[in-house]
Amino acid sequence: MADNEMKAKLKDFICSTLGVEADVLEYDTELFGDSSIGLDSVDSLEIISYVDGEFGVDMTGVDKENFLSIDTIAAYITANK
Amino acid sequence: MKVALITGASRGIGRACAVRLAKDGFTVVINYSRSEEEANKVLEQIRSDGGDGMIYKADVSDPAQVKQMVRDVDKKYGQIDVLVNNAGIVRDSYLLMMNNDDLDKCFDLNVKGYFYCAQQVGLKMFRRKQGVIINMSSVSGELALAGQSVYSAAKGAVNSLTRVLAKELGAKGIRVNAVAPGFIETEMINALSDEKKEEYLKEIPLGRFGKAEEVAAVVSMLTKDELSYITGQVITMDGGISL
Numbered sequence: 001m002a003d004n005e006m007k008a009k010l011k012d013f014i015c016s017t018l019g020v021e022a023d024v025l026e027y028d029t030e031l032f033g034d035s036s037i038g039l040d041s042v043d044s045l046e047i048i049s050y051v052d053g054e055f056g057v058d059m060t061g062v063d064k065e066n067f068l069s070i071d072t073i074a075a076y077i078t079a080n081k
Numbered sequence: 082m083k084v085a086l087i088t089g090a091s092r093g094i095g096r097a098c099a100v101r102l103a104k105d106g107f108t109v110v111i112n113y114s115r116s117e118e119e120a121n122k123v124l125e126q127i128r129s130d131g132g133d134g135m136i137y138k139a140d141v142s143d144p145a146q147v148k149q150m151v152r153d154v155d156k157k158y159g160q161i162d163v164l165v166n167n168a169g170i171v172r173d174s175y176l177l178m179m180n181n182d183d184l185d186k187c188f189d190l191n192v193k194g195y196f197y198c199a200q201q202v203g204l205k206m207f208r209r210k211q212g213v214i215i216n217m218s219s220v221s222g223e224l225a226l227a228g229q230s231v232y233s234a235a236k237g238a239v240n241s242l243t244r245v246l247a248k249e250l251g252a253k254g255i256r257v258n259a260v261a262p263g264f265i266e267t268e269m270i271n272a273l274s275d276e277k278k279e280e281y282l283k284e285i286p287l288g289r290f291g292k293a294e295e296v297a298a299v300v301s302m303l304t305k306d307e308l309s310y311i312t313g314q315v316i317t318m319d320g321g322i323s324l
Contacts (some may be wrong), residue, residue: 042252045207045253046207048204048207049204049207049208050208052204052205052208053208058148058201058204060200060201060204061200
C-alpha cells in the first residue's frame with residue numbers, strides 16, 4: 001500500500017470515528033495533548049485498534065512519539081508491516 | 082459461533098472451565114504450556130460432548146508467544162468473545178525462605194501473563210466493541226495465609242487489575258470480572274496430607290472443599306448476557322472460609 005493511501009485511510013478514520021474536522025487535520029498535525037486536535041488517551045486506543053484491524057500492525061505498548069501525527073503512525077506501520 | 086480462549090486449560094479449574102464453556106456453546110481454545118497430552122484429553126472430552134475447539138501451546142508469561150497465539154486464534158475464528166485468564170502457579174514460602182526465582186516465576190505468570198493476554202485479546206475485542214474477560218483470582222487475594230505472601234500479592238494484583246480494566250474497557254463494551262475460589266479439589270489439594278486437609282476443612286463453614294466444576298459454573302454465569310451489568314467485580318466462592 002502506498003504511503004499516501006495509508007495516510008488517507010488514517011485521516012478518514014480519525015475524522016469519521018474521533019470527530020476531527022478534515023480541514024484542520026494535515027498529515028503532520030500534532031494529534032494529542034494541547035494541539036488544536038486534542039485527542040486523548042482513549043482516542044489512542046481507537047487508533048491502536050484500527051491499525052491492528054486495518055493494517056495488521058500491533059501498536060500496543062509502542063512509545064508515544066509514534067502517535068504524534070498521521071505521518072509518524074504511517075511511518076511506524078511501514079516499518080513494522 | 083462464539084469463541085472462548087482459556088489459558089492453562091489442560092488441568093484443574095482451567096479444564097473445568099473449558100468443558101463447561103464448550104457445553105454452553107462456545108468454541109473453546111485450550112491453551113497449555115507443557116501437557117499436550119492432557120490438553121488433547123480435554124479437547125476429546127469436549128468433542129465427545131458435542132462441542133469443538135482446538136489446543137494451543139503457548140507460555141503466557143512470554144509476551145511474544147501471547148501475541149502469536151491471539152493472532153492465530155483471531156485469524157482462525159475471526160473473533161474472541163471470552164478470555165479466561167487462568168494459567169498460574171503457586172510458590173508458597175515463608176518470607177525469609179523465599180527465593181527470587183520463585184518470586185519472578187509467580188509474578189511473570191500470575192500477573193504479567195494476565196496483562197499480556199488481556200492486552201492482546203482486549204485489542205481484538207476493542208475492534209468489535211464487545212467481549213468478556215474473566216480473571217481467575219483466589220481467596221488468597223484478600224485472605225492472609227502465612228506462607229502465601231507471593232501468591233497473595235499476585236492475586237491481590239489480579240483483583241486490582243480487574244477493577245481498573247473494567248473501568249478502562251467498560252465504555253467499549255468489554256466487561257472484566259474475577260472469580261476468587263477458596264480451596265478447590267485440584268491436584269494441589271489432593272497432594273496435601275490427610276492431617277492438613279482436616280485442618281483446612283475445619284476452617285470452612287460449608288465443611289468441604291469446592292469442585293472445579295463449581296468454579297466453572299461461576300465463570301459460565303459471568304459470560305452470559307443476562308448478567309451483563311456486572312463488571313469490575315471479584316466474585317468470591319470459598320465455602321465461607323473468608324467470613
